[in-house]
Amino acid sequence: xxxPWHHIENLDLFFSRISFRRAGCTPLxxxxxKNGFTCMLIGEIFELxxxxxxxxxxxxxxxxxxxxxLFANKAVNHSQHPSEPIKVTLPDAxxxxxxxxxxxxxxxxxxxxxxxxxxxxxxxxxxxxxxxCCYWEIHSFYINALKIPMSTLPYYTWQEVQARIVQIQxxxxxxxxxxxxxxxxxxxxxxxxxxxxxxxxxxxxLPIRFRLPLLGDTVxxxxxxxxxxxxxxxxxxxxxxxNEWSLKAEYKRAGNRLELAEKLSTRILLIGIANFLLCPLxxxxxxxxxxxxxxxxxxxxxxxxxxxxxxxxGRCYLRHFNELDHELHSRLSKGYKPASKYMNCFISPxxxxxxxxxxxxxxxxxxxxIALTIYDEDVLAVEHVLxxxxxxxxxxxxxxxxxxxxxxxxxxxxxLRVILAHIHYMPDHWQGNAHRYxxxxxxxxxxxxxxxxxxxxxxxxxxxxxxxxxxLRPKSLDIVDFFRNFTVEVVGVGDTCSFAxxxxxxxxxxxxxxxxxTEASIYQQAEDGKTELSLMHxxxxxxxxxxxxxxxxxxxFLKERVHRDSSVALAxxxxxxxxxxFSSIQSLQSExxxxxxxxxxxxxxxxxxxxxxxxxxxxxxxSEVASALRSFSPLQSAQQPPSSFQTAGRDGEGAQxxxxxxxxxxxxxxxxxxxxxxxxxxxxxxxILSEYASTEMSLHAxxxxxxxxxxxxxxxxxxxxxxxxxxxxxxxxxxxxxxQRGAPVPIPRSASYPFSSPRQPAEETATxxxxxxxxxxxxxxxxxxxxxxxxxxxxxxGGWAEDGQSARHPE
Numbered sequence: 001x002x003x004p005w006h007h008i009e010n011l012d013l014f015f016s017r018i019s020f021r022r023a024g025c026t027p028l029x030x031x032x033x034k035n036g037f038t039c040m041l042i043g044e045i046f047e048l049x050x051x052x053x054x055x056x057x058x059x060x061x062x063x064x065x066x067x068x069x070l071f072a073n074k075a076v077n078h079s080q081h082p083s084e085p086i087k088v089t090l091p092d093a094x095x096x097x098x099x100x101x102x103x104x105x106x107x108x109x110x111x112x113x114x115x116x117x118x119x120x121x122x123x124x125x126x127x128x129x130x131x132x133c134c135y136w137e138i139h140s141f142y143i144n145a146l147k148i149p150m151s152t153l154p155y156y157t158w159q160e161v162q163a164r165i166v167q168i169q170x171x172x173x174x175x176x177x178x179x180x181x182x183x184x185x186x187x188x189x190x191x192x193x194x195x196x197x198x199x200x201x202x203x204x205x206l207p208i209r210f211r212l213p214l215l216g217d218t219v220x221x222x223x224x225x226x227x228x229x230x231x232x233x234x235x236x237x238x239x240x241x242x243n244e245w246s247l248k249a250e251y252k253r254a255g256n257r258l259e260l261a262e263k264l265s266t267r268i269l270l271i272g273i274a275n276f277l278l279c280p281l282x283x284x285x286x287x288x289x290x291x292x293x294x295x296x297x298x299x300x301x302x303x304x305x306x307x308x309x310x311x312x313x314g315r316c317y318l319r320h321f322n323e324l325d326h327e328l329h330s331r332l333s334k335g336y337k338p339a340s341k342y343m344n345c346f347i348s349p350x351x352x353x354x355x356x357x358x359x360x361x362x363x364x365x366x367x368x369x370i371a372l373t374i375y376d377e378d379v380l381a382v383e384h385v386l387x388x389x390x391x392x393x394x395x396x397x398x399x400x401x402x403x404x405x406x407x408x409x410x411x412x413x414x415x416l417r418v419i420l421a422h423i424h425y426m427p428d429h430w431q432g433n434a435h436r437y438x439x440x441x442x443x444x445x446x447x448x449x450x451x452x453x454x455x456x457x458x459x460x461x462x463x464x465x466x467x468x469x470x471x472l473r474p475k476s477l478d479i480v481d482f483f484r485n486f487t488v489e490v491v492g493v494g495d496t497c498s499f500a501x502x503x504x505x506x507x508x509x510x511x512x513x514x515x516x517x518t519e520a521s522i523y524q525q526a527e528d529g530k531t532e533l534s535l536m537h538x539x540x541x542x543x544x545x546x547x548x549x550x551x552x553x554x555x556x557f558l559k560e561r562v563h564r565d566s567s568v569a570l571a572x573x574x575x576x577x578x579x580x581x582f583s584s585i586q587s588l589q590s591e592x593x594x595x596x597x598x599x600x601x602x603x604x605x606x607x608x609x610x611x612x613x614x615x616x617x618x619x620x621x622x623s624e625v626a627s628a629l630r631s632f633s634p635l636q637s638a639q640q641p642p643s644s645f646q647t648a649g650r651d652g653e654g655a656q657x658x659x660x661x662x663x664x665x666x667x668x669x670x671x672x673x674x675x676x677x678x679x680x681x682x683x684x685x686x687x688i689l690s691e692y693a694s695t696e697m698s699l700h701a702x703x704x705x706x707x708x709x710x711x712x713x714x715x716x717x718x719x720x721x722x723x724x725x726x727x728x729x730x731x732x733x734x735x736x737x738x739x740q741r742g743a744p745v746p747i748p749r750s751a752s753y754p755f756s757s758p759r760q761p762a763e764e765t766a767t768x769x770x771x772x773x774x775x776x777x778x779x780x781x782x783x784x785x786x787x788x789x790x791x792x793x794x795x796x797x798g799g800w801a802e803d804g805q806s807a808r809h810p811e
Contacts (some may be wrong), residue, residue, distance in 0.1 A: 005145050012189045012244040014174075017138045018165070019158065019324055040135055045127050051124065054288055055117045062110065064100035069093045073638045083154060118283060118489045125234065144170065157690060162186055170408065173406035178492030183542040186491045188323040188500060190554040193234045194319075195500035196483075197226075201316045202499070202530050205482055207471035219445045221313040224282070224460035228271060228468060233479075238267050240483055242663065245494030247487050263476040268476065274466035275461070281463040290454055298394070306401040307450050308340060310587060314446030317422045321500045321534035331694070335422030339447050340375050342415040347404045366392040401545060407535070418703060421698040424533055429710060431705075454638065485523075499526055502535040505550040511711050513561075515702065517554060529708060562703065 008014050068074040070093040095103070104110060142148045146164045148156060162183060164767045168174060169181040178185075188195075200206050204230065208221040234241050242248045251260060275282075297304050310318075310332050319328050369389050372379045380386055412434035420426050421448075433439045499507050508514030512529035525531075534559070535551055547555065 005174050007176045010244055015186055015189045041232050051096045052119055063103040064095050066093050066095055102187045175492055183545045185493050188496045195321055195497040199497050200321050202527050219313045222456050222460040230337045247495040247743050251483055255479050259482045265476040268468055268473050272465045275465035279461045286458050311448045318425050320537045322538050333420050337413050338418040345410050351402050355399040357403035359396050362392045362395045391467045421702055424701040425528055469614040507531045512708050536700050537697050540693050744785050
């Protein structure tokens, strides 16, 4: 029956639960996959039990333990004969139930905390019951509508599940606002709010970067701060959205922008005050949870806190528009090893010497204590001996983390290029400066120590209210303008972020192959090539998606450029050369051919770079990446249905490079495997194609960064991205640039890594053109709204201030 799936009211939540359920299913553990119904049910139950345990156990430790007996400060004798030795047991340190109860009742602060914890637990219980009902609905949808049994779900890729959802729309009309759903429609519903967050980080709107005394440029972006941002903007009481899919009507009009900004500022202040009031409770919970979670890990693996992880800011900065969580996680996981090797290149020689000697002294003392313990175990009964042994072991492990591998080779430029192949985004000033500590410190903001992550989360309850009240409130007008200017209404989807449309014409950047194809002003341009790279990533990840006309033209132009550059490389016979460095890197990466191809490109570039100048080396890099990209054509044309992404630039293949023949051979293997009858064999081809799609995107990222680098060298004036003092960008920004061409202009290092530099004052000019909104049939902004003087007068996106204005921006 189609009745249960006809006209689902909240498709955003429905599609999110479908993708969340699929994301954790892997062929390696189909019965234990994270998002199986049984596992999700048990996981939710244990989360409730974990909360009760933390509260109850903490209360017990505070009120029901006699620490004088536990620390042997009070004598206890169970024997009737005083001459017998005293043996203290653990229950002796526990207070009787009546004494324990009396101590709890006498502690008013503890009772208050228990009441709040009880209310919070009941809220989580109600949410748990609701989630179980929703999970069961998704469970039934997979079985009855998508015809995917739970036993085989781990063997389906997300693209295959998505294809069935698109087909179900034609049969069941789960969305009644349009006849057919596209892949982009589904992504927009799942990632509606996340796309807004990615855009705000890309345009430097959120106050998460600060310049602090002694610490310099720092980033502070925690889960608590992120939760408050989402509470204010999207789903909290009085937020900008009236439901999951629609921005409030008053925020779509420019007439009352100042009143809305004042209202938003007041709401931010109230939420900041609420954070201050709840700070003690949240801080206590954070400390207790961190203590119970990490103490055992620290004891078992002391070096684990010295490991690194991708920061929350890094995940948002590196995320493409329309990229699901599991896609982002997979991409960053592939870049983890090269990122760790890159950071290990910068261990201080002085710190290494100190660590070696401290480890020697601590190891000597530890060796003596261990030898004495082996000789006579009564040594452990001496006070603080066991504690000393434990601390010495932890200290030695920490010191070893600062001692580099003696076989480590310092190749920062090559490592940074490998990292770029996986993370896809990198500030311009990092290229050629990988050996500098400034680059390392900025990369550490994306790839931080686990210990730093824990410390930031512990400090979050204290710092978050300050950021909300002091830093976010002055940006209220900018936030209101951002949501009005960059929200479009898409039929069948609702209000979405216009950047998520990946429209090169409206949000492309001329320095990222969009010159002549974009109508975007400086205010409308996505920084760091976010629009162009996101478009390529989505087109490669979803090969059946048919892009709009402008996007198809951009992809076709890119394919033509790839074909032209690869032809140059083939003519020079310099593609994937045979040399010692190439062979060694290929042997290290031989576990999968796509990774070997990336190694080939980087190895060939590094070798040839020794024999040519900087310009020639950049051109050689471009040609080699283009040739590697061209080698994907035979595999794609043989195994994937044609799409607008794949049909451009296939002619004139000529002689294939060695990487292409390897690809074709693997393609033949994949086709042979796909002819099997078992479910495992049927899905193996999809897994292989997924890896090749990931590698193709990596090569595109390298190729587009090389093109951007060439463009930056030819036209450096295009990087004058200063933000203007007007309410919604200035259409005359281009005219200002033309007027300033004759004067020397400082070049910002990156939009996402701004720094202070002197600039010429600019006058206020016209408002943002909104024709790009009308093409989606949604929000219009009639006429020009003149800016009234107000204390909300700020730079549109809080970027580089004019001279004399920087004092108004705390960050």
